[in-house]
Amino acid sequence: MxxxxxxxxxxxxxxxxxPELARFTVTVSARDRDRETTLTRLAERAAAVRVLLDAAGPVVERRENGQLRVWPETRRSGERVVAYHGSVTTAVTVADFTALGELMLRLADQDQVEVAGPWWALRPxxxxxxxxxxxxxxxxxxxxxxxxxxxxxxxxxxxxxxxxxxxxxxxxxxxxxxxxxxxxxxxxxxxxxxxxxxxxxxxxxxxxxxxxx
CATH class of the missing domain: 3.30.110.170 (Protein of unknown function (DUF541), domain 1)
Known part of the structure; x- marks a missing residue:
C-alpha cells in the first residue's frame, strides 16, 4: 500500500x-447640566427600552447590555464642566424576522434612542x-x-x-x-x-x- x-x-x-439571526443595537442617551439629572434620564430611558424588549417576548432571543458611558463636557479654555452626557447600548438578537422591522421602529420611536442594524448572521x-x-x-x-x-x-x-x-x-x-x-x-x-x-x-x-x- x-x-x-x-x-x-x-x-x-x-x-x-x-440568515438565521439578526442583530441590532439600541443606544439611549441623555444630556443635562446637572449630573444627577443626566443619570436619572438615562436610567428612565434605558428602562423604557427594557419594557419594549420585554413586551416583544420570544421575538427577542437574546439581549446584552453593552457599554455604559458617562462623561463631562468641558469648555475648551479649561476644565469647567458645562454638561454631562450619558449613554447605554444594548445588543439585541432576533430570530423571528417577521417582527424585526416593527420592533426596531418601536425602539427608534423612543426619546433620545439610536437604533443601528440589523446585521445578519448564522448560528455557530x-x-x-x-x-x-x-x-x-x-x-x-x-x-x-x-x-x-x-x-x-x-x-x-x-x-x-x-x-x-x-x-x-x-x-x-x-x-x-x-x-x-x-x-x-x-x-x-x-x-x-x-x-x-x-x-x-x-x-x-x-x-x-x-x-x-
Whole structure:
C-alpha cells in the first residue's frame, strides 16, 4: 500500500444560505447640566427600552447590555464642566424576522434612542457549516476520481484528509426602507442578506496502477 501511486487534491464548497439571526443595537442617551439629572434620564430611558424588549417576548432571543458611558463636557479654555452626557447600548438578537422591522421602529420611536442594524448572521452550530464540509469532501473525492480516471486508474483508499478552514462572511448590514402614508404607522421593509459559507479540504488518495500509453 505504501508504494501505491498517490493523488493529492483540494476539495471546495461554496454556499449562500438564508440568515438565521439578526442583530441590532439600541443606544439611549441623555444630556443635562446637572449630573444627577443626566443619570436619572438615562436610567428612565434605558428602562423604557427594557419594557419594549420585554413586551416583544420570544421575538427577542437574546439581549446584552453593552457599554455604559458617562462623561463631562468641558469648555475648551479649561476644565469647567458645562454638561454631562450619558449613554447605554444594548445588543439585541432576533430570530423571528417577521417582527424585526416593527420592533426596531418601536425602539427608534423612543426619546433620545439610536437604533443601528440589523446585521445578519448564522448560528455557530448552523447545519450550513456541516453541509459545506461534507460538500467539500465530496468535491475532493470527485476530483481524485477524475484524475485517476484520466490515468486509467481508480481511487483505492484515503491516505490523509486535512481541513483547511471553514469561512463565513462577516455580519452584513441590512438594506432598509421606510414608508409612511398619512397617519398610518411607519413600516420598515428589511431584506435578509444571504450568508456565504465556504469550506475547503486537502486530501491524498492512493490509486491503482495507472494505464499509461
Amino acid at each position: 505504501s508504494d501505491a501511486p498517490v493523488v493529492a487534491v483540494r476539495g471546495e464548497a461554496y454556499r449562500e444560505v438564508a 452550530d448552523s447545519p450550513a457549516y456541516r453541509e459545506a464540509r461534507h460538500a467539500a469532501i465530496a468535491d475532493a473525492l470527485a476530483r481524485a476520481r477524475e484524475y485517476a480516471e484520466a490515468l486509467g486508474a481508480r481511487v483505492t483508499a484515503l491516505v490523509e484528509l486535512a481541513d483547511t478552514g471553514l469561512a463565513a462572511a462577516p455580519p452584513m448590514l441590512a438594506k432598509a426602507a421606510y414608508a409612511r402614508a398619512g397617519d398610518a404607522p411607519p413600516e420598515l421593509e428589511l431584506d435578509p442578506q444571504p450568508q456565504p459559507v465556504q469550506a475547503a479540504v486537502e486530501a491524498r488518495f492512493t490509486i491503482s496502477e495507472p494505464v499509461l500509453g
